[in-house]
Every structure is written in C-alpha cells, then in structure tokens.
Amino acid sequence: MTVTNDLIARSNRLGAEPHITNYAGGNTSAKGTEIDPVTGEQVELLWVKGSGGDLGTLAEKGLAVLRLDRMRALVNVYPGLDREDEMVAAFDYCLHGTGGAAPSIDTAMHGLVDAAHVDHLHPDAGIAIATAKDGDKLTKKIFGEKVVWVPWRRPGFQLGLDIAAIKAANPQAIGCILGGHGITAWADTSAQCEKNSRWIIDTAQAYLDAKGKKAPFGRERKGFGALPAEERRAKAAALAPTIRGLASHDRPMVGHFSDDPRVLDFLASAKAPALAELGTSCPDHFLRTKVKPLLLDLPAGASVEASIQRLTELHERYRADYTAYYEKHADADSPAIRGADPLIVLIPGVGMFSFGANKQTARVAGEFYLNAINVMRGAESVSTYTPISDAEKFRIEYWALEEAKLARMPQPKSHATRVAFVTGAASGIGKAIATRLAAEGACVVIADLDLAKAQAAAAELGSTDVAIGVQVNVTDEAQIAKGIQDAVLAFGGIDIVVNNAGLSLSKPLLETTEADWDLQHDVMAKGSFLVSKAAARVLIDQGLGGDVIYISSKNSVFAGPNNIAYSAAKADQAHQVRLLAVELGEHGIKVNGINPDGVVRGSGIFAAGWGANRAKTYGIEEEKLGEFYAQRTILKREVLPDHVANAVAVLTGPELSHTTGLHIPVDAGVAAAFLR
Structure with a gap:
C-alpha cells in the first residue's frame, strides 16, 4: 500500500540521522482509507509507529493500525488529566485488523491532530530550543508564525488534545516545539511532512550556528583536557572493570566506552560539573541515561589508583542521592526503585562509559547522552539550559505505563550481561563455544591467531x-x-574466560624434538597461564565473580600412545584448574575444566594434520578416525565441537553456581580416563 510504503520510507530516512532523532525515539504516522473486510466499506485508518519501535529500522509489522472514528471518539470518554493513563488501554479497542505493534503513549498526538501525516522527533537542535530558559520567545523569534511553542506536558492523551487545539488555532503553522521535549510537524502529504520536519530542525540549527556563543560551555579547565589517544584508551581500560563493577552493584550490566571529541570537550569545560548535575530533559534521554550521570571530579592526569578511590566515593554519594530522589517523589502507587547505580560515568580526559542490560542498550545510552550534550551546548549557546524538573522526570521514569512496558520485555537468557573471552575461537571447538555462548545471550570476544578469521x-x-x-x-x-584491553573497551569487562587455543604434534618420544615440546607447552600450558593471569586482573577488579574454563583433554589423565608433548601440556592445564580454583575462589571466580575425547569433525587440530598422524598410529584410514574413536567409548558416540560447547554453557550458567575445581569428561565414556 502506498500510504504505509511512504510512511515507512519517510520514517527510515528520518531515523537514519542521529541529529534528527534517537534510536527507538520519536514516532511518525499517516492517515488513509482501506476496505473494512467485515462491511466492505471504506474506513479511515491511522498507521503509527508502535510502542518500542525504531524509526530507522521500522517495517510494516512495527506499525499500530487504528480506526480513526473510534480513536477520535475517545475524546468523548476522556476522564481528564488525572486518569489519562487509562486511554492507552482504550487504544486497543480502536485497533483495525490483526497483528501489528501495540499503540504507544504518543498515539493521541498523531490521531487527534487534523493532518494526514505527523512526525514527532527528538532532534538535538529542536530540544536545545525546547530546553532553553526562554524557549517560548526563541521559538517566536526563530520561526515566526510557522512554529508554535507548547509548554512542557508529559506525553499522553492531553498532550494530543493540546497539539490538536494549537494546530486548529494556528492554520499557518507547520509544527510546534514541545517544551523540554522535542518537536512535532504535520502536513497533508508524506513528502511535505518530512520537508516540514527537516525545515524546523535545519532552521533551529542555523540559528544556533549563527547566533550561538562560540564557547557555550565556558573555558577549558586546566588539566581536564583530553589525554593523547593511546594514553586515553589505556587509562580507560584500566578503569573499566572497576567502573563496571560499580555500575553493576544492583544488577549486572554490559558496558560501552566512547571517547568522542564532543564528549571530551564537554568534560574539559568549566560548566561540565553544573550541567551534568542538572541532568537530561527529553524523556527518551533520561529513561536510558538516568536523570544524571556520575562525573569524576579529578583532572585527566590523576592516577588510576586515585581515580578508582574517588569513583568509589562518588558512587556511594550517587546511590544516596538517587535513593533520596526516589523517596522524595515516590508515593504508595509508585513502582519499586529499579536500582540506584549510574548508567553514565564520565571521566575527564578519558571519555564516557555507558551501561545497559546488553551491549546495544549500553551503546544507545551513550548515544543518548551525546545527544544530551549537543542539546546542552545548543541551549547554553543562546540561552540557559533549563531541563524539566526532577518531579516531572520521576513521573516519567516511574510511570506505571513505563513499568508495564518493561514488564512486557522478554525474560533474559541464561548468559545475558556476561562477556566471554574465548581463545582459538575462529574455528573448531572454540567457534562452537563462542556460538553457543552468544546464543545464550553473552557478548563474545573471538580471540584467535588469525585476525581476519576472528573477525x-x-x-x-x-x-x-x-x-x-x-x-x-x-x-x-x-x-x-591488547586483546583483553579490546574486550574491556568493547563490553566493559570480562566474565568468562575460555582457554581453548591449542595444537598438537602426534609423535612418539624418540621423534619428539625440543621444539615440538616447547611449541605445545608454550601454546597450551604457558598460553593458558598468561591468558588466565591477564583476565584475572579484570575479574578481580570488577568484583562480580566469573568463570575460567580450560579445554583440557582426556589425555591429561589417559596415557595414549605417541603423544608425550601434547598429553603433558594438557596435564599441566588440568592442574592449573585446581590451583586457580583454590586461589581465585575468594573472589567468587570459579575455575573448571573440560576433558574431551578426540574431536575429529570440525576440529582445527585434526584438520591441521593431527588426524592423519593419529590414524597412522592406530593403523586406520583417516576418514574413519571419528568412527574409531566412537567405537572405543562406552556410549559408542562420536564427540563433536557442539558437545564441548554444551559443557561450557552449563559450567558457566546459573545451574552450577557452586561448582569449581571440577573436570567434566566429554568423551562418550572412556573408562581409562575416568577421574579418580
């Protein structure tokens, strides 16, 4: 259908530009007619982006479709501002057809406004005017009669009525500035609506560029400027585990790091502390960033140790402040406090850490705070940044409708919020492990000797x-x-370490060279030690516990033929499990091992020549090696990479929370390798 095709195309274009609207922010709509399959008559319909959707990726299934006659009839039963939340449930009785998305709180804005096409957006330039102290006067000055000022009102049915009345009273207007919030534009055609939206945004930005102060955040504070790139990232990586641990005090979080120049410029400025304390204003911003960030008040050159100590102190203060904010504004019907930890942590000279229940949410939170910085810059350049009050922020943050929206979200998977670092993960067993952990909700770092294959x-x-x-x-x-640093900066930290990288040269004692011995011990025995040591620093600094897994082998306890170097290295790994389980246990870190039998199909080791050597040792054809291994087991089953991955998922999942120092055989039953 042309109406929905045009709407989706317009939405995707607007949603693709971060300065126009944020991820999952704003909504668009179109009105038109369609045949009612029951009566066969034409009916007027409203297609509007549904709750939780994203304009940039909007598809037809993300639209809510409502009958306009029924939706507009709700005006006659509207019980008033004190009960306007009831109208969201009433939207369900206006739906047309089956499927589609649930109507959002902004549906009234689109349905009640007398225009065929409506855009509601959160552009940085528009919100800058909306949050300026004299935003109403600026609106008149910048746009004349074409754009009307609407004082702050929480999104809902009444705001839809307000905008509808303003449009009716101002036939020359193409849109409005919503105080503290964003913009709304309308038109008779989809193309003109998009043109109107862009005109409002571009006109606002042009005014800010022409009239705004060159240094709206004031002078740069001495010592708070950006560190050199390499030093900046090194300090970020050193601080990240501690910061993630603080942000995960109430519930585990995944992190994201940004050293965007606009963030660094803001953090270096004289006004940064006061503006950060004021917090964000647009509801889409603070719902994802919390009402304000945690800002470290030390200069860029402060040591990591001093920064960590101060961050710990500031975190305690932040939690106390947030709890006081909740208690001041909550009433008997308010949802329970959702956690008092910051979602945005700002480090002068270094950058911004943002957090969420998954990587996307963490990344988007950072993008939203960057939008907030742009908004503050614009408002301060022509006026004074004046966000909505804490009382109004609380009304939205702990809105019953927002709580219901959160309750509709799917339950997290077993490994959600966990970050896994898997070595030798570009192929074979390592790849199977990475794939399984990702399927269970983990963020995964594929560490491999071959970068192209890893990527x-x-x-x-x-x-x-x-x-x-x-x-x-x-x-x-x-x-x-470097690999650990990349992991920490990508996801905030590490929770699971899988020592899987390995190789083998199948040779009898007299043919095994010193180089053969050194290579296998370097990769498996020393390699596992070095990876565990580097990762343990992160795990300990986070204070969140964690898992270290060694992919050992049944050969660590079974004396197979012609295999001295490989089996000895695997035995070394096996004892590392026991030693580290004892040493790291006080930090809540579990260390366990897995002893597979020979994994032939899908194994990188076997493909590299090990299979041919083992087949020669046993006097069989290489293609029959998997069958041979299966037949010597109790269960007569071949071991595959996925079977090893299953064991990793269970050991690192919630069910075995009290298991450490264990070796799990994944060998289909090899009696000679039974643990004693």
Whole structure:
C-alpha cells in the first residue's frame, strides 16, 4: 500500500540521522482509507509507529493500525488529566485488523491532530530550543508564525488534545516545539511532512550556528583536557572493570566506552560539573541515561589508583542521592526503585562509559547522552539550559505505563550481561563455544591467531553488539594484554574466560624434538597461564565473580600412545584448574575444566594434520578416525565441537553456581580416563 510504503520510507530516512532523532525515539504516522473486510466499506485508518519501535529500522509489522472514528471518539470518554493513563488501554479497542505493534503513549498526538501525516522527533537542535530558559520567545523569534511553542506536558492523551487545539488555532503553522521535549510537524502529504520536519530542525540549527556563543560551555579547565589517544584508551581500560563493577552493584550490566571529541570537550569545560548535575530533559534521554550521570571530579592526569578511590566515593554519594530522589517523589502507587547505580560515568580526559542490560542498550545510552550534550551546548549557546524538573522526570521514569512496558520485555537468557573471552575461537571447538555462548545471550570476544578469521567468525554471530574479533597469540603477553584491553573497551569487562587455543604434534618420544615440546607447552600450558593471569586482573577488579574454563583433554589423565608433548601440556592445564580454583575462589571466580575425547569433525587440530598422524598410529584410514574413536567409548558416540560447547554453557550458567575445581569428561565414556 502506498500510504504505509511512504510512511515507512519517510520514517527510515528520518531515523537514519542521529541529529534528527534517537534510536527507538520519536514516532511518525499517516492517515488513509482501506476496505473494512467485515462491511466492505471504506474506513479511515491511522498507521503509527508502535510502542518500542525504531524509526530507522521500522517495517510494516512495527506499525499500530487504528480506526480513526473510534480513536477520535475517545475524546468523548476522556476522564481528564488525572486518569489519562487509562486511554492507552482504550487504544486497543480502536485497533483495525490483526497483528501489528501495540499503540504507544504518543498515539493521541498523531490521531487527534487534523493532518494526514505527523512526525514527532527528538532532534538535538529542536530540544536545545525546547530546553532553553526562554524557549517560548526563541521559538517566536526563530520561526515566526510557522512554529508554535507548547509548554512542557508529559506525553499522553492531553498532550494530543493540546497539539490538536494549537494546530486548529494556528492554520499557518507547520509544527510546534514541545517544551523540554522535542518537536512535532504535520502536513497533508508524506513528502511535505518530512520537508516540514527537516525545515524546523535545519532552521533551529542555523540559528544556533549563527547566533550561538562560540564557547557555550565556558573555558577549558586546566588539566581536564583530553589525554593523547593511546594514553586515553589505556587509562580507560584500566578503569573499566572497576567502573563496571560499580555500575553493576544492583544488577549486572554490559558496558560501552566512547571517547568522542564532543564528549571530551564537554568534560574539559568549566560548566561540565553544573550541567551534568542538572541532568537530561527529553524523556527518551533520561529513561536510558538516568536523570544524571556520575562525573569524576579529578583532572585527566590523576592516577588510576586515585581515580578508582574517588569513583568509589562518588558512587556511594550517587546511590544516596538517587535513593533520596526516589523517596522524595515516590508515593504508595509508585513502582519499586529499579536500582540506584549510574548508567553514565564520565571521566575527564578519558571519555564516557555507558551501561545497559546488553551491549546495544549500553551503546544507545551513550548515544543518548551525546545527544544530551549537543542539546546542552545548543541551549547554553543562546540561552540557559533549563531541563524539566526532577518531579516531572520521576513521573516519567516511574510511570506505571513505563513499568508495564518493561514488564512486557522478554525474560533474559541464561548468559545475558556476561562477556566471554574465548581463545582459538575462529574455528573448531572454540567457534562452537563462542556460538553457543552468544546464543545464550553473552557478548563474545573471538580471540584467535588469525585476525581476519576472528573477525569473520564474530561477524557470523551478529553485529559488534554481539561479538568482536581480536588477534591474540597466546604465547605473547603483549598481544594478550591488547586483546583483553579490546574486550574491556568493547563490553566493559570480562566474565568468562575460555582457554581453548591449542595444537598438537602426534609423535612418539624418540621423534619428539625440543621444539615440538616447547611449541605445545608454550601454546597450551604457558598460553593458558598468561591468558588466565591477564583476565584475572579484570575479574578481580570488577568484583562480580566469573568463570575460567580450560579445554583440557582426556589425555591429561589417559596415557595414549605417541603423544608425550601434547598429553603433558594438557596435564599441566588440568592442574592449573585446581590451583586457580583454590586461589581465585575468594573472589567468587570459579575455575573448571573440560576433558574431551578426540574431536575429529570440525576440529582445527585434526584438520591441521593431527588426524592423519593419529590414524597412522592406530593403523586406520583417516576418514574413519571419528568412527574409531566412537567405537572405543562406552556410549559408542562420536564427540563433536557442539558437545564441548554444551559443557561450557552449563559450567558457566546459573545451574552450577557452586561448582569449581571440577573436570567434566566429554568423551562418550572412556573408562581409562575416568577421574579418580
């Protein structure tokens, strides 16, 4: 249908530009007619972006479709401002057809306004005017009669009535500035509506550019400027685990780091402390960033140790302040407090850490706070930034409708909020483990000797919100440190470490060279030690517990033929499990091992020549090696990479929370390898 096609195309264009609206923010609509399948008559309909959707990726299934006659008839039963929330449930009785999205709180704005097409957006320039102290006067000055000022009102049915009345009273207007919130534009055609929206945004930005002060945030504070890039990232990585631990005091969080120049400029400025304390204004902003961030009040050159100590103190203060905010504004019907930890942590000279229940949510929270910085910059350049009051913020943050929206979200998967670092994960067992953990909701770092393969394997799992690929030679301490740093900056920290990288040269004692011995021990024994050591620092600093998993082998306890170097290295790994379980237990870190039998199909080791050597040792054809291994087991089953991945998922999941120092055989039953 042309109406919905045009609406979706317009929405996608507007949603693709961050300065126009935020991820999952704003909504668009179109009105038209369609045949009612029951009566066969034409009926007027409203297509509007549904609750929780995103303009940039909006598809037809993300639209709510309502009958306009029924929706507009709700005006006659509207019980008033004190009960306007009841109208959201009433929208369900106006729906047309089956499927589609649930109507959002902004539906009234679109249905009641007498225009075929309506856009409600959150552009930085528009919100800058909306949050200016004299926003009403600026609106008149900038736009004349074409755009009308609407004083702050919480989104809802009454706001829809207000905007409808303003449009009726101002036939020359193409839109309005919503105080403290955003903009709304309308037109008779989809193309003209988009044109009107863009005109309002571009006109506001042009005014800010022409009339705004060159340094709206004031002078740069001495010592608070951005550190050099390499130093900045190193300090961010050193602070990240502690910051993630603080942000996860009430519930585990995934993190995101940004050192965007606009963030660094803001943090260096004289006005940053006061503006940060005022918090954000647009509801879409503070619902994802909390009402205000935690700002470290030390200069950029402060040591990591001093920064950590001060962050811990500020975190306690932040929690007390947020609890006081909740208690001041909550009443008997308010939802319970959702946690008092910050979602945005700002470090002068370094950048911004943002947090959420998953990587996408954490990243988007950071994007929203960058939007808020842009808004503050614009408002301060021509006026004084004046966000809505804390009382109004609380009414939205702890709105019963917002609580109901959260309750509709799917239950998190078993490994949600957990970050896994898997070595040798571009192929074979490691790839199977990474794939399984990602499927269970974890963020995954694919660490492999081959960067291109690591990145390709990560891309198979999804976007960088799900997985990243890093190059790590586990025998190189510097490369391991770099890989851990990349992981920490990508996701905020690490929760699961899987020592899987390995290789094998199947040779009898007299044919095993010193180089053969050193190579296998370097990769598996030393490599596991180095990875565990580097990751343990992160796990301990976070204070969130964690899991270290060693992919050992049944050969760690079974004396197979012609395998001295490999089996000895695996035995070393097996005892590392026991040693680290004892040492790291006081930090809540579990250390366990998995002993697979020979994994032939899908194994990188076997594909690299190990299979041919083992087949020769046993006097069979290589293609029959998997069958041979299966037949010597009690269960007569071949072991595959997915079977090892299953064991990793269980060991690192919620069910085995009290298990550490254990080796789990995944060998279909090899009696000679039974643990004693």
